[in-house]
Amino acid sequence: MSVGMSSTRDAQPAPDAAAPRPAADPAGLGIDPDDLPDGLVVADEHGHVVCFNAAAQRITAVPAADALGQRLEKALPLEDLEGRRWWQLTDPYGGLAIRVGQPERNLLLPGGREVLVTVRYVRGEPTGPVRRVVVSIRDTEARRRTERSHAELIATVAHELRSPLTSVKGFTATLLAKWSRFTDDQKRLMLETVDADADRVTRLIAELLDISRIDSGRLELRRQPVDIGAAVGRHIQAYVAAGQPADRFLLRLEQPLPALWADPDKVDQVLSNLLENAVRHGEGTVTIDVTPSASPREGEDTGTSVTVSDEGAGIPEESMNRVFTRFWRGSKRGGTGLGLYIVKGIVEAHGGVITVGRAPGGGAEFRFTLPVSAPAYLT
Structure with a gap:
């Protein structure tokens, strides 16, 4: 590996040190250590630093000119978490000759x-x-953010599971112990509550599995022809059947729409989340526009856009950049705060994009665009 001039030329070795030599570059790639994302410190056979790249300077706050030529333990005085001096503890130039590193x-x-x-x-x-x-030196902040995110996820899951499981356990234990004391209507009410809570647990587990697949890049898509207009219509009919007034929804289809190949179940999941947000957290008419648009994917001319908007208070400007993160909640009215994170993951897995903004009526406006994405065997 070649050493950048800024990392080697200006420093002078300590009086008792051998002259610093550039780190080897056996592959002949000509890579400048300052181009590396992680800190790189190289010491020669005498233990003097011959390379101290820009990332190492940034992480340690030690200028390369002060580190080059110094003894490794002086230029990089590390301690373990118990306060012991690391280079004395590991003795890289002594000890067992079969060691290859730490x-x-x-x-x-x-x-x-x-x-x-x-x-x-x-x-x-x-x-x-x-x-x-x-x-090699790396900052721990990114890992700490990941660990905090995982801890928050575990805490949220524990909280969300506790309530339905407590309900299920309470009702089933009561029914088993005192079955004969309840009327048929009371039994039915308790069993319906258990059934609803079981559905809630199932949904949470499905969300966790989706998050795991999204984070690991393993979200599987089973592409089929999707009639996006009909899919939106089914969701609207379900809300009307559940008691929402039919005139609360306005569906506008711009024809002709391109033939869309997508995972119908995943598209339903996206529509379900966006419509639920508009119904629960928005006000007034929920408008759904389905239009042809430019494809977000290079090499494709056409795509399909779906815009869901309402007439409520909308999302504050300062929250716009957090809408699709884990645990973001637009209000305190229930929910795990995972739905929009999953929506974004599903849309992007299809090669699409999703945005959030302010609707003409003042409420929130979510717009996602999917490429046509015909399967390879049809192209």
Whole structure:
């Protein structure tokens, strides 16, 4: 690996140090260490730093000019989480000659900042003396954000599961213990409550599975021809059957629509979430516009856009950039805050895009666009 001039030329070695030498670049790629996203520190066979890239400067707050030529333990004074000096503890230039390095672990910089450090011992031959110590340094903030996100997810799931499971357990235990004391109508009411709570648990588990697949890039799509207008119509009919006034919904179809190939179940899930948000959190008429549009995918000319808007208070401007994140809730009226995160994942898995804005009537406006995406065997 070649060493950038900014990382090597200006520094002078300590009086007792061998002259710094550029790190090797056996592949001949000519990669500048300053282009690497992680911190890179390289020490020679004498333990003097010969490379200290820009990311290492940023993470450690130590200028390269101060680090180059210094002893490794002085330029990068790491401690483990128990306060022990790391280089004295591991002794990279001594100890067992079969060692190849140190696995990634959390260590502390002066001042207590935590970093992730991986070390590689480069030997000229197996069991030979160490010729290079290559240290990779990564900031822990991204990992901490991920860990916090996972902790929040677990806490939310535990909270959401507790209520329905408590209800299910209470009603079933009561029915088993005192079955003969209840009338048929009372039994039916309790069993209907158990059934509804079981559905709630099932929905939550389905959301968690969707999140897992979205985060890992394993969300499977089974593309079929989808009549998006008919799909929206079915959702509207279901709301009307459940008691919503028919005149609350306005469906506008712009014909002709391109033939859309998508996963019908996933499209239904997207429509269900967006319409539920408009009905529960919005006010006035819920308008659904289905129109042909430019495809969001390169190489395709056409796509289909669906816009769902209402006439409520809308979403505050400061919240617009958080709408599709986990646990965002537009109001305190129930929900896990996972629905729109899943919607975004489904739309993007189809190669589409989704946006949020303010509707002409003042409420929230969600718009997603899907490419035509005919299966390969039909193209």
